[in-house]
Amino acid sequence: MLQCNALLLYCVPKIDLFLIMKRNKIMTVRLLLSLLLMVGFVSCGKKNSSKNTSSATGWKINDKKGGFQFASNYKKQETPPGMVAVEGGTFTMGKVQDDVMHDWNNSPNQQHVQSFYMDEHEVTNMMYMEYLDWVKRVFDPNEENYKYIYYGALPDTLVWRNRLGYNETMTNYYLRHPAYANYPVVGVNWIQAMEYAKWRTDRVNENVLEREGYLKRDAKVLDVAADKTFSTETYINAPTQTFGGDEQIVLKGRRGRSKPDAKGVYATRSSGVFLPDYRLPTEAEWEYAAVANVGNREYNLYKGQKKYPWSGMYTRAGKRQMRGDQLANYKQGKGDYGGIAGWSDDGADITQIVKSYPPNDFGLYDMAGNVNEWVADVYRPIVDDEANDFNYYRGNVYFKNKIGEDGKIELVTTDNIKYDTLSNGKIIARNFPGQIAQVAVDENETYLRQNFDRSDNRNYRDGDKQSSKYYKFGGGDNEEANAELKDNKRMYNSPMHEVKSDSIGMMVRKYDKSSKRTSLIDDNVRVYKGGSWRDRAYWLDPAQRRFFPQDMATDDIGFRCAMSKVGPKSNKKTARGKPKAK
Numbered sequence: 001m002l003q004c005n006a007l008l009l010y011c012v013p014k015i016d017l018f019l020i021m022k023r024n025k026i027m028t029v030r031l032l033l034s035l036l037l038m039v040g041f042v043s044c045g046k047k048n049s050s051k052n053t054s055s056a057t058g059w060k061i062n063d064k065k066g067g068f069q070f071a072s073n074y075k076k077q078e079t080p081p082g083m084v085a086v087e088g089g090t091f092t093m094g095k096v097q098d099d100v101m102h103d104w105n106n107s108p109n110q111q112h113v114q115s116f117y118m119d120e121h122e123v124t125n126m127m128y129m130e131y132l133d134w135v136k137r138v139f140d141p142n143e144e145n146y147k148y149i150y151y152g153a154l155p156d157t158l159v160w161r162n163r164l165g166y167n168e169t170m171t172n173y174y175l176r177h178p179a180y181a182n183y184p185v186v187g188v189n190w191i192q193a194m195e196y197a198k199w200r201t202d203r204v205n206e207n208v209l210e211r212e213g214y215l216k217r218d219a220k221v222l223d224v225a226a227d228k229t230f231s232t233e234t235y236i237n238a239p240t241q242t243f244g245g246d247e248q249i250v251l252k253g254r255r256g257r258s259k260p261d262a263k264g265v266y267a268t269r270s271s272g273v274f275l276p277d278y279r280l281p282t283e284a285e286w287e288y289a290a291v292a293n294v295g296n297r298e299y300n301l302y303k304g305q306k307k308y309p310w311s312g313m314y315t316r317a318g319k320r321q322m323r324g325d326q327l328a329n330y331k332q333g334k335g336d337y338g339g340i341a342g343w344s345d346d347g348a349d350i351t352q353i354v355k356s357y358p359p360n361d362f363g364l365y366d367m368a369g370n371v372n373e374w375v376a377d378v379y380r381p382i383v384d385d386e387a388n389d390f391n392y393y394r395g396n397v398y399f400k401n402k403i404g405e406d407g408k409i410e411l412v413t414t415d416n417i418k419y420d421t422l423s424n425g426k427i428i429a430r431n432f433p434g435q436i437a438q439v440a441v442d443e444n445e446t447y448l449r450q451n452f453d454r455s456d457n458r459n460y461r462d463g464d465k466q467s468s469k470y471y472k473f474g475g476g477d478n479e480e481a482n483a484e485l486k487d488n489k490r491m492y493n494s495p496m497h498e499v500k501s502d503s504i505g506m507m508v509r510k511y512d513k514s515s516k517r518t519s520l521i522d523d524n525v526r527v528y529k530g531g532s533w534r535d536r537a538y539w540l541d542p543a544q545r546r547f548f549p550q551d552m553a554t555d556d557i558g559f560r561c562a563m564s565k566v567g568p569k570s571n572k573k574t575a576r577g578k579p580k581a582k
Contacts, residue, residue, distance in 0.1 A: 071272040077566050080117055080275055081204060082127075084363045086289050087570050088115040093287055093383065093392075095543045097307055106543050109385035111392050113288050115569050118281060119560035121354035121365040122184035122373065123196070125175055128155070131196055134203070139226050139432070145414045146226060152419075152428035153195065155187035159555040170350065170555075182353045184371045184558040190280075190526045190550035191420075191428055193374050193559040197278040199432075200561065205274055206230040213254035214267045215243075223249055226414070229434035232274065237401060237409055237436060239266040244434075280376040281562035282393040283383075283527050283545065290368065290530065290542035295361025308540055309360040309367040315537050317358070327357055328369030328540055329533050337533065350555075351533055368540040371558035372532045378458045379525045379547035387461055395526075396457040400445065402437040410437045422551035423497050425507050458523045463491040494522040524550050532556035 052061045052072060061068055079085065094108040135153050139146035160170040174180050209215045228244040235242045243249040252265040267273050290309050293302050307313055310327055317325045326346035331337050339345035347356060355365045378395040404410040411434060418430040431437065440455035465471050470489045495512035525547040531539035534556045
């Protein structure tokens with residue numbers, strides 16, 4: 001009994017010691033976990049604080065109490081609807097084959113274009129019909145104040161008519177019938193294409209702002225009216241005047257949740273939610289995207305030049321699954337628009353459904369054939385690469401927002417809307433009601449600048465007074481000797497038609513009947529490229545360039561839109577083609 005008690009007395013301290021050691025281990029583990037969590041919170045706090053602290057002043061950014069607000073969590077530009085990314089680069093712009101037409105208007109020159117987005121395919125009839133539907137619903141053509149807005153947007157369906165051909169089916173059905181919904185729109189002149197791009201910009205950004213909670217949900221459909229429309233530039237410059245100043249539609253802050261004294265309650269450019277403008281691509285961008293040398297590159301060098309948007313010197317596919325098929329919709333020969341029945345060369349006689357042929361290496365469809373495409377540039381026989389080899393574009397006419405007598409921006413209304421009468425008599429609205437009125441830049445913007453000195457730069461270094469052999473260089477622009485050059489001393493001796501309305505609204509047309517005209521080139525002719533269903537294979541070369549009056553349309557010219565990319569040239573972390581580490 002004594003032995004057992006002694007043993008019990010001996011075991012008790014052992015048990016207590018074991019429990020204490022176990023408890024200490026648990027406490028140690030808990031302490032380590034607490035330390036790790038504290039370190040994690042501290043590191044996260046440092047990371048977040050560094051992201052939301054100014055590296056210039058040390059002040060807090062995006063402080064709830066106020067101060068500097070900035071979209072510090074912005075990642076990258078979202079891909080616009082219907083577009084694909086085109087990574088910019090350097091390429092040889094111009095002719096790479098023999099110039100059998102002897103135009104000498106596309107001599108090779110090296111150019112660099114920034115990254116941009118481009119429509120995956122040409123604008124289709126259904127895409128353009130959505131535009132017409134919106135214009136017709138908002139600006140009722142039955143009202144006298146708005147009728148020219150809708151009629152000015154309508155394509156010219158009579159382009160299908162031919163003196164010796166029966167094409168009335170296309171005249172009546174091509175634009176509106178669902179059978180042609182996914183065919184490229186034609187009969188659209190350059191000015192109308194530009195107006196479509198402006199409309200598309202506003203509709204896309206309107207949808208983005210609704211998604212982000214800055215606009216009332218479904219207002220773009222339920223509340224829109226002629227005096228209540230959304231314009232991107234109006235919202236950015238005067239958000240309280242958007243949608244006619246309706247505060248129930250234009251919300252303060254996301255979904256209207258903002259303090260009365262909060263700053264930046266409306267979305268701004270620095271919010272990072274707006275997409276840049278839809279527009280026509282420049283000639284350099286279009287040609288770069290069409291030739292798609294990215295698929296013909298090894299490291300930082302191009303392996304030769306391409307004749308077509310696809311690899312190879314032929315218009316037929318060499319791949320086994322489609323060997324012998326045509327790679328574009330074009331005219332194979334006289335009277336051969338689509339081959340014989342049952343064995344069509346290219347599957348089409350007129351235009352074809354977009355995306356019917358394989359894409360190029362940028363993922364773009366129909367960059368050769370189907371329809372020619374308008375680009376933004378004014379036509380000149382040369383590309384002046386000596387003056388500029390970066391984002392080359394001829395056609396800049398700079399404008400600024402018009403400021404009214406009250407010191408505020410002036411919006412376009414029914415009372416002050418401007419219309420342009422084209423050379424063929426068609427009337428087109430210059431701006432829609434709700435948009436900001438524009439005026440040319442003046443000496444307040446051009447004084448002592450080195451990069452531009454005037455509003456209109458379409459004929460810079462080619463067609464302006466300084467380019468003419470009659471210019472007196474010792475005189476100066478303000479002297480009588482160098483006043484506006486007379487008609488017979490212009491750089492380009494093109495016809496000068498005059499179309500206007502008289503005092504009672506009747507159209508007055510004065511055609512230039514002079515037999516001394518030597519050129520059709522002036523500041524109102526635009527470049528088109530790509531080849532069409534009417535053209536031979538020669539015109540499928542992306543380097544080929546032709547011109548047409550900007551206010552006229554045909555049955556073989558369509559268009560697609562582009563959009564500039566903001567931020568880095570590429571979102572990739574490493575350069576393409578970089579050798580892998582062994």
